[in-house]
Structure formats: C-alpha cells, structure tokens
Amino acid sequence: MLSLDLSFYNWELFTNYIVKGLLFSVQLTLLATVGGILIGTFLALMRLSGRPALVYPATFYVNTMRSIPLVMVILWFFLLIPMLIGTPIGADLSATITFIAFEAAFFSEIVRAGIQSVPKGQAYAGEALGMTYGQNMRLVVLPQAFRNMIPVFMTQTIILFQDTSLVYAIGAYDLLKGFEIAGKNYGRPIETYVLAAAAYFVICFSLSKVVRYVQNRIAIIR
Amino acid sequence: MSLDLGVFCKNNLDGEVVEHCFSALFGLAHNSDPSYLDWLMKAWVWTLSVAGLSLTIALILGLLMGTLRTLPSSSALNKFLIWLSTSWVELFRNIPILVQVFIWYHVIPAFVLPLKALPSYCLVSIALGFFTSARIAEQVRAGIQALPSGQTAAATALGLTTAQSYRYVILPMALRIVIPPLTSESMNVVKNSSVAFAVSVPELTLFAMQAQEETSKGVEIYLAVTLLYALSAFAVNRIMNQIEKRSRVPGFIVSTDASLAH
Numbered sequence: 001m002l003s004l005d006l007s008f009y010n011w012e013l014f015t016n017y018i019v020k021g022l023l024f025s026v027q028l029t030l031l032a033t034v035g036g037i038l039i040g041t042f043l044a045l046m047r048l049s050g051r052p053a054l055v056y057p058a059t060f061y062v063n064t065m066r067s068i069p070l071v072m073v074i075l076w077f078f079l080l081i082p083m084l085i086g087t088p089i090g091a092d093l094s095a096t097i098t099f100i101a102f103e104a105a106f107f108s109e110i111v112r113a114g115i116q117s118v119p120k121g122q123a124y125a126g127e128a129l130g131m132t133y134g135q136n137m138r139l140v141v142l143p144q145a146f147r148n149m150i151p152v153f154m155t156q157t158i159i160l161f162q163d164t165s166l167v168y169a170i171g172a173y174d175l176l177k178g179f180e181i182a183g184k185n186y187g188r189p190i191e192t193y194v195l196a197a198a199a200y201f202v203i204c205f206s207l208s209k210v211v212r213y214v215q216n217r218i219a220i221i222r
Numbered sequence: 223m224s225l226d227l228g229v230f231c232k233n234n235l236d237g238e239v240v241e242h243c244f245s246a247l248f249g250l251a252h253n254s255d256p257s258y259l260d261w262l263m264k265a266w267v268w269t270l271s272v273a274g275l276s277l278t279i280a281l282i283l284g285l286l287m288g289t290l291r292t293l294p295s296s297s298a299l300n301k302f303l304i305w306l307s308t309s310w311v312e313l314f315r316n317i318p319i320l321v322q323v324f325i326w327y328h329v330i331p332a333f334v335l336p337l338k339a340l341p342s343y344c345l346v347s348i349a350l351g352f353f354t355s356a357r358i359a360e361q362v363r364a365g366i367q368a369l370p371s372g373q374t375a376a377a378t379a380l381g382l383t384t385a386q387s388y389r390y391v392i393l394p395m396a397l398r399i400v401i402p403p404l405t406s407e408s409m410n411v412v413k414n415s416s417v418a419f420a421v422s423v424p425e426l427t428l429f430a431m432q433a434q435e436e437t438s439k440g441v442e443i444y445l446a447v448t449l450l451y452a453l454s455a456f457a458v459n460r461i462m463n464q465i466e467k468r469s470r471v472p473g474f475i476v477s478t479d480a481s482l483a484h
Contacts, residue, residue: 067409067452069416071427072444079440162318168420169431176321190332193324197317204316 013182018199021178024092028099028174029161033107035100036160037153040107045137047112058108065105071169074098078170091172095164103160110156114149115141151215158207162200175199229439230259230446258433258443265429266450272347272415272425273454277408279351280358285397287311287355288362289388296384307359314356320417323349327421346418354411358404365400366392398469405462409455416451426450 046058065073077098082088118141126136165176173181176196183192233256290307293300314322326349331337337345369392377387419428430447434440 067413067455068448069413069427069451071416071419072430072448072451075427075430075434076444076448079434079444083441158316162316165318165320166417168320169427176318190329193321193329197321197325200318200321201313201316205312208312208316 013186017178017182017185018175019178021173021175022199024173025161025164025175028096028164028167029157031096032099032103032160032164033153033157036103036107037111039100039104040109041111041142043104043108044111044115047108048115062105062108065102066109070102070163070166073102074166074169077101091167091170094170095167095172099160099164103156106156107153110149110152111145114145114152117148118144147218150218151211154207154211154214158204158211161207162204165200226439227442229437229442230262231257232437233257258437261433262426262429262446262450265424265426265447266454268343268418268423268425269412269415269450270454272343272350272418272423273412275344275347276350276354276415277411279348280354280407280411281404283352283355284358285362286359288359289366289393291359291363292366294384311356311359314352315360317353319350319353319414320420322353323417323420325349342421343418343423346415346421346423350411350414350417354407354414357410358407361400361403361407362396364403365396368399369395395471398466398471401462401466401469405459405466408458408462412455412458413451 043058043062046054047062049055068076074095078091078094081094081097122140122144123136126140131139164174167174168176171177179192179196179199180189183189186192287307287310290303291311293304295301295304317325323346326345327342331340331345373391373395374387377391382390415425416427418425419431422428426447430444433443437443
C-alpha cells in the first residue's frame with residue numbers, strides 16, 4: 001500500500017511550473033469565451049434570420065463542430081492552419097483559434113435558445129414602435145436574452161475551462177501540462193496527478209457555486 | 223488540392239501498396255501486411271468498445287445516483303444517500319475528463335493493486351463511465367423532478383412504500399422523459415472516448431495522430447477518422463430514437479427537454 005507524500009510540493013514548484021500553465025488555461029478560457037460569444041451571437045442571428053443563404057451555412061457550421069470530438073477539432077486546426085497560411089504556428093496560438101471557433105458553435109446554441117426565450121410580444125412591440133430589425137435586436141431582444149443567458153454562459157465557461165486540458169493533444173503548456181512536467185521533474189507523477197485533479201476541482205466547484213448564486217439573483221421575474 | 227485515398231491501401235510497415243486493402247480483416251491475403259485501412263477499422267472497433275463499455279457503466283451509475291438524489295429526506299439513511307449521490311455528481315463533473323483518465327490510469331492502480339491487471343481500455347472506460355454518470359445523474363434527477371408531484375402523492379395514498387413508488391410509478395415515467403437528454407449524452411460518450419489516446423489505447427484519435435505522422439497524408443486520415451466518429455454518433459442517435467419510439471406511452475405527452483423542466 002502506497003501513501004501520498006505531498007511534502008515535495010512547495011512554493012518554488014508552484015511558481016516554476018504551475019503558474020505558467022494556469023495563466024495559459026485561464027487566458028485560453030477567457031479568449032474563447034469572449035470570441036465564442038461574439039461569433040456565436042452572429043451565428044445565432046444568421047440561423048434565426050430566416051434567409052436560406054444565411055441559415056444553411058451557419059447551421060452546417062454549428063452541427064459539424066458539435067458532431068466532432070474536440071480532440072479531433074484541435075488536431076484538424078493544428079494541421080490545417082499551417083497548410084493554409086504556409087508557415088507553422090505554435091501550439092498556443094493554434095489552440096486559441098481552435099477554441100474560439102469550436103466554442104462559437106456551442107455559444108451560438110445558447111444564444112439561439114436565449115433569443116427564443118424572450119417572449120414574442122417583446123419583438124412585436126418593438127416592430128410596432130417602428131424599429132428596424134437591427135434596432136429591435138440591439139435595443140429590445142438581445143439585452144433581455146443575454147440576461148437570461150448569463151448563468152448558462154458561465155456554466156459553459158466552466159466546461160470550457162475543463163476542456164482546455166485537451167490541448168494536451170498538441171502539447172501546449174496548460175495547467176495539466178504544468179502539473180505533469182512538475183511531476184516528472186520531481187519524480188512524483190502520482191502525487192501531481194492528484195494535485196492536478198484537486199486544483200481543477202477547487203476552481204470548477206467554486207465557479208459552479210458562483211453560477212448558482214448569480215442564477216438566483218439574475219432571474220427576470222415576469 | 224486533391225485527396226489521395228490510396229494511402230489507405232498502403233501497408234503500414236514499409237508504405238508499399240498492398241494487394242487487398244482489407245487484407246487482414248477479411249482474410250483475403252493471409253500473408254500480406256495490414257494496410258492503413260485495416261488499422262483504421264481496428265481503431266474504430268476500439269473506439270466503439272471504449273464508448274460501449276463507458277456508456278454501460280455511466281447508465282447504471284447515473285440512473286442509480288440520479289434516483290438517490292431525489293429521495294425524500296425522511297430518514298438518516300436517506301439523508302446519507304442524498305449526500306453520497308450529491309457528492310458523487312459534484313466530484314465527477316468538476317474534474318476534466320482527461321485528468322480523470324490519468325487518475326484512473328496512473329494513480330488508482332498504484333493503490334488498488336488488482337486494477338493493475340486491467341488493460342488500459344478498461345481503466346479509460348471506468349474513467350469515462352464515472353465522468354458521464356455524473357451528467358446522466360443530473361438528467362435523471364431533472365426528469366424525476368419534472369413529474370407532477372401528484373404522481374408521488376398518489377403512490378403514497380395507495381400505500382406504496384418509497385421503493386415501490388419509485389419502481390412502479392416514478393421511474394417508468396421519468397425514464398421516458400430523460401431519453402432525449404440521454405441521447406445527447408450517449409453521443410457525447412462516443413466523442414469523449416477520444417481521450418483514450420492519452421493512455422495509448424489504439425483507438426481512432428491515436429490512429430489519426432500516428433498515421434498522420436507516418437504518411438504525411440493528414441487530411442485524408444483525419445477526414446476518415448472524423449467521418450467514422452460522426453457515423454458512430456449518428457448510429458447511436460438512431461438507436462436511441464428507436465428506443466424512444468418503442469417505449470412511448472400512447473397519449474402521454476412529455477416535455478421534450480427535461481433539463482428545462484426544473
């Protein structure tokens with residue numbers, strides 16, 4: 001029977017190996033969330049526009065992304081981007097582009113559901129006031145839709161933070177990689193995997209508590 | 223740019239074109255070396271095996287944990303079971319699947335020695351099964367809570383025990399409600415089985431990485447692998463739709479999205 005010895009774990013290890021990985025994971029999560037929501041909103045508006053030339057490409061994009069494993073999407077982008085632009089790019093940049101493109105599909109589904117959750121009467125009222133489609137979306141529908149969506153966005157961001165660990169497939173230096181390299185260099189792989197799990201758990205569990213709090217605070221009472 | 227699908231007929235040892243693409247699998251040429259197509263098909267079988275075993279584990283544990291979470295907190299035992307199932311869900315859904323795979327592959331066998339005898343695909347399936355069971359438990363809980371409370375009240379009024387009311391009243395209806403979200407979780411299991419590459423299970427993603435490196439025909443290899451993943455997920459979707467149709471209770475209309483119902 002083995003026992004866990006965590007005494008090797010000190011401040012030096014933390015600053016040398018973990019911080020760099022954590023920063024990359026957080027940066028990747030934030031960029032993918034912001035980029036994903038922006039592009040996802042456009043995709044959702046395309047799908048709801050009712051014009052076939054916009055609906056079909058957006059639907060195809062979203063369904064394709066949703067039916068491929070994320071690891072394969074990461075590998076595809078890592079293969080295709082250098083082929084298209086002619087020069088190799090690093091794993092970090094490739095991962096960032098991949099996650100923005102991949103998450104856009106998932107955020108677009110959330111935005112679409114959010115827009116559809118706004119009662120039809122709101123959009124009709126906007127039209128009755130003489131607003132254009134753009135004004136109606138910007139001033140009436142989207143503000144309410146986004147308010148409904150905030151808890152779901154946050155939940156998706158937690159999932160996204162967990163998914164960033166999959167950049168392992170192309171060797172980017174994220175939080176998991178930081179722990180793994182520390183474990184190899186200190187000869188303590190077992191303990192570092194446990195610590196990695198604990199770190200992810202603490203971060204994701206705390207964030208999910210925040211989501212629950214926000215969910216209760218933000219609900220629109222009709 | 224054109225696709226060079228001939229790569230799949232090449233032998234994966236020296237890159238020569240083999241006589242029969244499907245040599246090894248169909249026994250067409252006993253002595254020839256396996257082609258990339260053979261390797262691809264074997265990888266597909268590995269993916270389906272991991273996904274199938276994971277889904278079995280996930281469904282059993284997910285149904286159990288999801289049901290336990292909805293127990294009435296009437297006794298100390300029930301309170302313990304609720305605590306246990308709630309902790310289960312929080313633990314397994316707040317750790318990334320890849321980290322859980324590493325824990326099951328590197329850490330747990332070091333403490334539980336009999337697990338060392340298990341092949342890595344079993345360990346990956348346990349990891350993926352436990353991870354998915356937390357998500358299925360949430361769907362099952364939502365499905366049970368979506369039932370009108372009159373159902374439970376009626377069962378109690380008839381004198382059924384808690385176990386009986388779950389067995390005869392609540393679960394038969396709740397399980398039908400959760401089929402649509404279970405369909406998408408089942409498709410997720412097929413997709414998530416790709417993490418098995420990290421512990422060297424020779425499934426589709428590992429095939430994609432290795433064959434891409436050997437042949438430099440990345441687009442063709444990735445395209446084939448991606449199509450097989452999509453095909454597998456689609457097949458799971460069709461099977462679940464059939465189950466949903468066959469198990470439908472005539473005249474009983476359920477809200478199709480159990481996750482919105484609570």
